[in-house]
Amino acid sequence: MAYRETEKMRKRKAQARQRILDCTLECVAEGGFRHAKVTRIASMAGVATGSIYRHFESREELFAEVFRLATQKEVDKVAEALGTKGDAVVRLERSLRQFAERALRGPMIAWSLIAEPVDTKVERERLRYRRAYAGLFEGAIREGMAEGTIPEQNARQSSTCLVGAIAESLVGPLSPAKLDDTSGNDPETDQQLVNSIIRFCMQGLTGTRR
Amino acid sequence: MAYRETEKMRKRKAQARQRILDCTLECVAEGGFRHAKVTRIASMAGVATGSIYRHFESREELFAEVFRLATQKEVDKVAEALGTKGDAVVRLERSLRQFAERALRGPMIAWSLIAEPVDTKVERERLRYRRAYAGLFEGAIREGMAEGTIPEQNARQSSTCLVGAIAESLVGPLSPAKLDDTSGNDPETDQQLVNSIIRFCMQGLTGTRR
């Protein structure tokens, strides 16, 4: 007699959902969460406003999901860099560089993830995100302590400092005020920036100048 | 014939203005900027809503002013600690401790100043505020480099890292989720927290374990 959800429909819905997520990310990459209006997202995704709410509890929930996804990608990259060959020190260095360089390459989205004022649910995701990074770093620091390349210390605390130092150093260069000045980001300057951040961080960790 | 602003009136207005500022700060200290509603502030200050706008352009402007004042106090304390006797290294250490300890003592307001999502104008003040700290630290780092207690480095960059490392380390302990758990802040734990932050920072700066 009746209708029953079929594979085809399930797929179609999944696609719509995905399109909404993609468009939201695109909006965020353009102007941050604040400027990503539900109506805009809907029209970009080719669905009605109301349809957004078939897929997501609320705007905040949608944003939280987008945040989670965008974040996961970044965290994975850092994890990947930490999984390469070498002692903990060089791997940490690689991963810090990865973090910073990726942020400078996608500045608006990085700013949104790191520093844009957001609502509670997204803010909660952000704390998770930062903790995820810190967790990764913490593990590597422990490995370094075990293998003797990093002196004994409170690994949890140090990892938090790493995240903070990088984030703060990037906030200036990433802030929207700077983003839309046309002076363009000089890749050489960026490189120097990254280098000095890393220097500070590695010194903080190892207590050794190089 | 007519009315002309007199000293008495000027004073009364100044008092009202001050009362508004005080109450706003009080509100912020209770629940952050987000929960500080204009109507609430007005009634606390014993004035009509509209009167707020006799003294401040807008809610945002009021908040920006409050932010500035609260901030100035903090910055001054750090500057004071930097002005004490001793070489740059010990003075920096003192000032970092000052910064962190004060934050832990007034956690909600500290969170608002450091990490609460806020509107553009206030956010702008926050950038200034962070730069003010960074500027102070930067000066001290230069002094250290000049006197030979701190190795050559990009002082600007390092100071930014300091601010970031501290801020990030505090965001966890300060975040409202933690603030209203009743477990109370153990002063001993706080002390350890502060110590390890400082250790990391000083190492990052000097490249020397102690």
Add this chain to the structure above:
DNA sequence: TAAATAAGTGAATCATCATTCATCCTTTAT
């Protein structure tokens, strides 16, 4: 094809608060 059910729509609604402004109240100066 028809009945049953779900998905999709988007204009209308709602919620939230900051902000305004017509009005009344105070102060000043004569």
Add this chain to the structure above:
DNA sequence: ATAAAGGATGAATGATGATTCACTTATTTA
């Protein structure tokens, strides 16, 4: 005391957008 000039008031307004929901359209099964 009174006129002139602000000052203070707070209910009403306005702006912004998220969210809803009555209705339309699609899909499935018999």
